[in-house]
Amino acid sequence: MAGLGEGGIGDNLNSMLRGIIPGLNTMDAPVHPAHTTDNQSNTDSIIINIPTEGGGGDQGEGDPSGNNGGGAASIPEMRNLKTLLDRTLLFIFLLCIKILIDHCLGLFVIIGLIGTFIHHNGNLRQQVIMKAKRKMMKMITMLLFLLFNIFFVYYIFNDQQLYRSLIFRQPTYETMDFWTLLWIVGITDFMIKYLTIAVKGVITMLPQQVLTFKKRGKIYLIVEQFSQLYRMLTPIPLWIQYLSTSESHWCINYSLVLLYIIFKAGTLIDKIKEVSAATKGFCFDVQYGVHLATGGSTTGQACPICQDEYTDPIQLQCKHVFCDECVSLWFDRERTCPMCRAKVAEDPAWKDGNTTLYIQLF
Structure with missing residues (x-):
């Protein structure tokens, strides 16, 4: 009963399974290739690489995670698509x-x-x-x-x-x-x-x-x-x-x-x-603020826009004062106060003499 000695049952069972299913290392712990011994190299085992769907190479090739999935299977199609696009662009040119x-x-x-x-x-x-x-x-x-x-x-x-x-x-x-x-x-x-x-x-x-x-x-x-x-x-x-x-x-x-x-x-x-x-x-004239009487607090001061004495001064909602004509021309191009950038006027589009470049095709 030599086969029933210590470790005999396990070795016999392992040999039988290897004979039935080649490449199956049953009851053997996984061993890194760098740690294999001479005795392990003499083992009569056959290793068969079965490629997975879309694999076509070693494990991890084309997938950083090491899992061969649908992404690897689409690589040939992507290459064909790139070639098709290149040819299409040439035709368009x-x-x-x-x-x-x-x-x-x-x-x-x-x-x-x-x-x-x-x-x-x-x-x-x-x-x-x-x-x-x-x-x-x-x-x-x-x-x-x-x-x-x-x-x-x-x-x-x-x-x-x-x-x-x-x-x-x-x-x-x-x-x-x-x-x-x-x-x-x-x-x-x-x-x-x-x-x-x-x-x-x-x-x-x-x-x-x-x-x-x-x-x-x-x-x-x-x-x-x-x-x-x-x-x-x-x-x-x-x-x-x-x-x-x-x-x-x-x-x-x-x-x-x-x-x-x-x-x-x-x-x-x-x-x-x-x-x-x-x-x-x-x-109808648009009133951007309140008209001030000539003189008073504006005497000796200059309009921030024209840098000259006030002519028909007007005070905006933000309390800044400008000439009525100066600020009216300003709001023909802008919608905010020249000093504090507070919104005062509506959209000034087309009031500055501009003409649209848009081509009316239909």
Whole structure:
């Protein structure tokens, strides 16, 4: 009964299980490879590495935690996605080059119109800030250049009769595709904005005896609001024609036109409300504070804005005193007190002579 000696039962059972299930070290404590002995290296055991789902390598490869899961399985797909994106970006780049080649003239014209608008819009704002020190010759040059640009664009594209869209009529095109529609709408939008800057320039050139600087901000606002309303109306006939003459069934075409009209009606109602508010604001003077009697506590003091003696001083809610005209012009650009930054006025948008760069495409 040698097999029943000390440790005999355990050794025999271990040998039997190893013969049945290779690679299973039953009843053996795990031993680090660095601590293995010569006797352990002579053991007739077979070790089989069974890869887990998505594994494909040693344990812990690709996963810092040592657990092979779904993240490792998605690595090949992620690599394929990266390759697909690289090829797609290359195709988009080639497509952009093709569009540039086919529409190079139109793109150059649009870029030129944007640059001209930004330049003259900034010049007008500077002249508005200068008030009585504005440069009349510079204003006249700006007006002539804007009018020349309008005439030049319509003259170059006279065969297309783009000016017809200003009076809500269709330019002369055999077919109205998407790119043609964007071209007509974009040109019309910039021409109206050029006219808007020209009108504001004429207002800026008026002498103070005709129109005080205090009221000009309200007029700039009215001009801008009417300009934006007009720019919202001019694309309507173009989009109705484009949506109603597609190759789809007539029911789908008229459904698209109806949805467009409903959407456009909502935006037009909001804009009409803004125009009405701007008009009412011009009829009533906004009081930013309490007018003080000339002299008294303001005698010998200077307005913090103009650095001159007070003219028709006004005290704001924050107790700071300024000239009425100075603080009115200040609130045409800002909404807070020049001294303590307390909020006093509402949004001063478009009162400084600025014209929006936003292109009304629909």
